[in-house]
Amino acid sequence: xxxxxxxxxxxxxxxxxxxxxxxxxxxxxxxxxxxxxxxxxxxxxxxxxxxxxxxxxxxxxxxxxxxxxxxxxxxxxxxxxxxxxxxxxxxxxxxxxxxxxxxxxxxxxxxxxxxxxxxxxxxxxxxxxxxxxxxxxxxxxxxxxxxxxxxxxxxxxxxxxxxxxxxxxxxxxxxxxxxxxxxxxxxxxxxxxxxxxxxxxxxxxxxxxxxxxxxxxxxxxxxxxx
Numbered sequence: 388x389x390x391x392x393x394x395x396x397x398x399x400x401x402x403x404x405x406x407x408x409x410x411x412x413x414x415x416x417x418x419x420x421x422x423x424x425x426x427x428x429x430x431x432x433x434x435x436x437x438x439x440x441x442x443x444x445x446x447x448x449x450x451x452x453x454x455x456x457x458x459x460x461x462x463x464x465x466x467x468x469x470x471x472x473x474x475x476x477x478x479x480x481x482x483x484x485x486x487x488x489x490x491x492x493x494x495x496x497x498x499x500x501x502x503x504x505x506x507x508x509x510x511x512x513x514x515x516x517x518x519x520x521x522x523x524x525x526x527x528x529x530x531x532x533x534x535x536x537x538x539x540x541x542x543x544x545x546x547x548x549x550x551x552x553x554x555x556x557x558x559x560x561x562x563x564x565x566x567x568x569x570x571x572x573x574x575x576x577x578x579x580x581x582x583x584x585x586x587x588x589x590x591x592x593x594x595x596x597x598x599x600x601x602x603x604x605x606x607x608x609x610x611x612x613x
Contacts, residue, residue, distance in 0.1 A: 388545075392471035394491060395422045397462035399455050400478035404433040406586065411441050413484035414476065419491065424466055425478075426458040434478075455540075456561035460554040467549060474543045483583040490543040490579055499577035500548050501569055503534070504541030506583055518601045522563050525609045530570040536578050538562050538601075548574050560604035567612060 396414050400407055407425070414423055424445045425438050429452035438446050447461060459475060466473055472494055476484055490502040522537040540562060551572060556564035569576060 388495070388497070389471055392495065393421045393469055394419055394472045394474065395424060395466040395470040396420055396474045396476055396487065397424045397426065397459060397466060398476050398478050399426045399428060399458035399462065400430065400434050400438070401428040401452060401455075401458075402430045402432045402434060403478035404430070404437045406479045406481050407434055408437050408441065409481040410476070410478055410484045411438070411444060413480070413482050414487065415441075415443070416485050417488050417491075419488075420474075422466065422469070424462045426462045428452050428454070428458045454558035456554060456556050456558055459561055463549055463554070467546060471546050472543060473546060473549060475540055477540045477585055479586040480541070480583055481585075483581075483585075486581040486583045487541065487543070489581050490541060493577050493579065494543055494545055498575075500545050500574040501576045502543045502579050503536050503566075503576065504539050504581040504583055505536040505578045506539065506541075506581065506585075518598050518605065521602065521609075522605055525563055525605065525612070526566055526570070529567045529609075529612050532570050534566065534576070534578060537566055538605075541581065541583060556604075556608055558604045559601040560608040563605050564608045564611075567608075 414420060422445060427435050427448045429449045438444055447465060472491060474487055474490060476487055490504055493499040493502050519538060526534050526537050548569060552565060552568050
C-alpha cells in the first residue's frame with residue numbers, strides 16, 4: 388500500500404437530518420481521511436440542507452429512494468479510482484463515528500483486507516434476534532466461517548477488495564451478500580470492537596416493519612446464493 392494512502396468514507400443517508408451533522412463532523416476529526424462522500428437516498432427531510440452546511444463534503448443525490456445497496460454502489464463508483472482504503476459508515480452514528488479510526492488501522496498495518504465494526508450490546512430490546520441469526524447462519528452455510536457481526540454497516544476495505552466484488556444485492560442485503568463473497572474469495576476479514584452507537588429500532592410497529600424488510604432482503608440474498 389502507498390506510504391500515504393488515500394482514505395475515503397462513504398455515508399449513505401436517508402432522512403437523517405437530525406443526526407448527520409454530528410456524524411460528519413466526527414468523521415472530519417479523523418485526520419487521515421482524505422474525502423467524505425454522502426449519498427443522499429431521496430431524503431424527504433432536511434438531510435441535504437444539513438450536509439450542504441458542512442465544508443469539504445462530496446454530496447451525491449438520488450432523486451428517488453433506491454435503497455442502501457444502490458447508494459453504496461454509487462459511492463464506490465465515485466470513490467474507488469482515487470482511494471486506497473474505503474470506509475462505509477451509517478449516517479446516524481453521531482459523535483461515535485470517530486471510532487472509525489479503529490477500522491482503518493488493521494488495514495494500514497496489513498492485518499486485514501476488510502474490517503467490520505462490532506458494536507457493544509444494545510441498550511434496549513429491539514427484535515428477537517431472528518434477522519441477525521439468519522444472517523450469521525447464511526454466512527456459515529455459504530462459507531464455513533463463523534462471524535458474529537454480519538450486518539454491521541461500519542466497514543473498511545482495501546480498494547482491491549471492492550474492485551473484485553459485484554453489488555447486485557438489494558437494500559439491507561448488501562452487507563450479507565458482500566460478506567459471503569469476500570470470504571469465498573479468500574480475503575482476510577477482521578471483526579473490530581468499537582464503542583459506536585446508532586439509532587436503535589424499538590419493539591413497535593415501525594421497528595417490526597424495518598426488521599421485516601431486513602429479513603426479506605437477507606432471505607433473497609440467501610436464495611440467490613443457492
